[in-house]
Amino acid sequence: MNIIAIDLGKFNSMVCFFDSETNESTTQLIKSERGYLRTVLKNIRADLIVMEACCASGWVHDLCQELGLATLVCSTHEDAWRWRNVKRKTDKDDAIKLARLAWCNELKPTHVPTIEMREYRGLVKHRKKLVGRDNQLKNSIRSIFANRGIPITRGRQTWFTGREFLEQQRKPLIDCSMEELWRGELDQYLTELDQVNDLLKQVEKKLDAIAKSDPRVQRVMQIDGVGRITAEAIVTAIDDAKRFESARQVSAYAGLVPRQYQSGETDRRGRITKRGPRLLRTMLVECAWCSLRYNQWSRVTYERIHGGKRVRRKKAAVAVARKILVMAWAMLRDETDYDPSRLLPDTSTAA
Known part of the structure; x- marks a missing residue:
């Protein structure tokens, strides 16, 4: 049985070619690019492609399925995939261990969502990041005034009825003196806040449309x-x-x-x-x-x-x-x- 184990990386991936009959393995460092990996997989014979679940495993799994290769995406949270007592951990060791565990049938397969669901999940996470950035900017603006003892409107009204006061305090950073640098910071915070809110509205609109069409x-x-x-x-x-x-x-x-x-x-x-x-x-x-x-x-x-x-x-x-x-x-x-x-x-x- 020929097993190919891929330890995926951001720029490069380590590939282990394992032959279960001879118990021999060879490794090769390849680029983590779709076209390059397609060429590697098309020119070899493999009974199983195994990889750990990570951010890149989705498109690699899709590529293997497209080429008609049996694929196993495994969970790395299981006891068989622990490195507590080893004194050396390298990408090469990871790939070899991944291949041997697959041969011994000690890896638990994990679910791989479709590309549509992965993109949907990514947009939901993107919205959460935008909301987090929105909160960070608002807290930074509040801290500017709190650190200088200047009262502003409390609660959500700060960004509605209290926005006029904030506009009066902002000033382009290039025009600020040393004593007014905080006004330049406020100007940039408010500019970024408006940009984040515009992006958030676009994301909300798209998510709302998807939700209405998803039973x-x-x-x-x-x-x-x-x-x-x-x-x-x-x-x-x-x-x-x-x-x-x-x-x-x-x-x-x-x-x-x-x-x-x-x-x-x-x-x-x-x-x-x-x-x-x-x-x-x-x-x-x-x-x-x-x-x-x-x-x-x-x-x-x-x-x-x-x-x-x-x-x-x-x-x-x-x-x-x-x-x-x-x-x-x-x-x-x-x-x-x-x-x-x-x-x-x-x-x-x-x-």
Whole structure:
């Protein structure tokens, strides 16, 4: 069996050619370019192409499928792919180990989304980055005035009714004296803030159009307290709902299950693992807090778990986030609509 293991890099990739019959391997450094890799793969015979999951594995997987090559994209979070006790780690060692683990069938395959879903997921992440930059700029503007004891409008009105005052304080940096350099900084911050807001509007418009034409997003939005942004994060992260066999699997994928340490009679549960998509986990927890105002079963679950103790409120919010994810996954898997009556306990009294 001829196995080709590729340790993908940003500019160069290390390729290991492994022959399972002779147990011999050779390595070659190649450019991480589509055309170059296509030439390499077309001129060799391979029974399996294996690579680790990373940013570049998507297009490499598509290229291998296009050439009709059997491909395995593996998860590097498994125990077989740990480098805790080694004293040397190189790209060559990584590629050789990847090939040998594939031969021993010790690698767990991971899901590779379609190119459309990868692009959709990328746009959702891009929106999150723009929102983060928007918040950074606003905080920087506030700090300019706070550091000089100048009061400005508080809250969201700073950027609406209070914008006129900000415009009066700005000044081109080239025209500022040494004592007025902060006005030049303010001018550049406001300019960038306007640019970010314009870009954010374009992204929101495109995402809104995609969401309206995607029945999966519309189905998840049926859940009380779940808006378009959270629904997009769920749909793009889950992709194919049938790839998860249970609610625990999808919860573990999002990193919303507790860590476990078990030895002998000791069985201790810790904090959540926080493995998997950070954006999905962040959006779910934010949605959980917001859903307490709109969703009755979320409020009931939240109050039941924290039991009136302040120290358990964050744990309760995470539990609600997990339930929202599991509910959305079940709806996507079964293609069913949201039914809140099935979530609340039956309080009717028997006749």
